[in-house]
Amino acid sequence: MNEFIVRARAAAVDADSFLAQIGQGQGVEYLSDILRHALFVSQGHREDVTVSLVLEKSQDFSRVVSVSGDCLGSLDNIHEMAMLEAIAGALREAAKLSKHETCTDSRGISVTAKSFEQRVRESAEAGTVFLLDPDGEDIRSKEVSGELSEAVFVMTDHTPMPKNTFKSMQRQGVRKVSLGPRMLHTAQCVSILLNELDRLRNNPPLLND
Ligand SMILES: C[S@@+](CC[C@H](N)C(=O)[O-])C[C@H]1O[C@@H](n2cnc3c(N)ncnc32)[C@H](O)[C@@H]1O
Incomplete structure (x- = not known):
């Protein structure tokens, strides 16, 4: 098993703000590229890889959004917008998390309210x-x-x-x-x-x- 922890300092943790950043030069589009390159191969996916995106633009805590290759059967589409909407959907469910709390959505994407430093430690x-x-x-x-x-x-x-x-x-x-x-x-x-x-x-x- 390998994991990629990617620090996204400018990416918003609020779902609507995150979606509003698309195409606005904040670079959130890179996050869908990262997920695609990490988790998919031709005609399949990598079950032994997890990507944890740490979104840091927050009023309370950073959010660690983790997607594992072994949960990917549940993603409907892998085009850029679909991936970003999947992240936003998980963030929406994680809006009220307390510090260090985790929730997992129906697609298997988990979100933890935790800082980059703590996650790396x-x-x-x-x-x-x-x-x-x-x-x-x-x-x-x-x-x-x-x-x-x-x-x-x-x-x-x-x-x-x-x-x-x-x-x-x-x-x-x-x-x-x-x-x-x-x-x-x-x-x-x-x-x-x-x-x-x-x-x-x-x-x-x-x-x-
Ligand atoms: C797009 S780069 C960051 C560029 C950023 N503007 C900067 O100057 O640091 C994104 C990540 O990829 C890593 N990276 C890029 N090229 C690399 C290389 N040749 N070897 C190892 N890491 C690399 C960077 O260190 C960074 O963490």
Whole structure:
């Protein structure tokens, strides 16, 4: 199982405000791209991948919207608007959540009222977490490739991560990992990373390679 935690600093947690952001240069459209690249393959979906989008524009708490590949039988459509409406539907049901409370809608999309920092901390306590960054260790290095299979990957959408975020993550054991020298879109990173994982699972490195 792998998880992508994507920080979306400008995305609204209020369902109507979220829908109103579409096409307004706030980048919420990227979120549907991320879901599609992470969860779907040709004629199927990835049951072992979860995407957690952390929407931070809120009057109360951030919302972590989690979609798992194993619940995707219930999504009617995967075009951009359908994905964004599915997120908005889950947010609507999560409007009154108290801090750290979770609700799950009829499609299986769960929403938790929790901060990005708390969500990453919990993952780092439970296992291996990498922050995607072009300046990190190469994804194909021996030091990294052995730890990818159950890892959690942290990214931002189009909005840069605040400068001091990595320092606190580093104290929790989070490491930076790079997919190459070019700054890519988040959804592109997801596809490349999943392809690396597919190849590793198909052809694991020999122990003394
Ligand atoms: C669209 S980029 C963010 C761009 C943003 N404007 C910035 O300057 O930070 C989204 C995410 O993908 C990650 N990313 C992009 N290219 C990458 C690469 N070559 N290797 C690792 N992570 C990458 C970034 O680090 C970031 O978390």
